[in-house]
Amino acid sequence: MHANAVRMPRMEVDTSDSGRSALNECVSRTVRRYLVDIGDTPCDDGLFALVMREVEAPLLREVMDFHDNNQSRAAVALGINRATLRKKLAAHGLL
Known part of the structure; x- marks a missing residue:
């Protein structure tokens, strides 16, 4: 474990079936939803x-x-x- 890492209880760091972390999944889901919401409108x-x-x-x-x-x-x-x-x-x- 990296010196700066924080050890989390096992259940909080388990990854989904795709092997991605919960944080990764959350960001992906949120960005995907944002892109659907704005459509072709430029940011x-x-x-x-x-x-x-x-x-x-x-x-x-x-x-x-x-x-x-x-x-x-x-x-x-x-x-x-x-x-x-x-x-x-x-x-x-x-x-």
């Missing part, structure tokens, strides 16, 4: 930017909460520098 900033914008704040919130708002531990878990984490937290109004 102004691009789909990649939209997804990153929507995912980053809840990711940061959950990791910070899991690590009791300890920025050093959260940064290690995320695999980013603590200064980068602080910048992202400030950008999302999470400081």
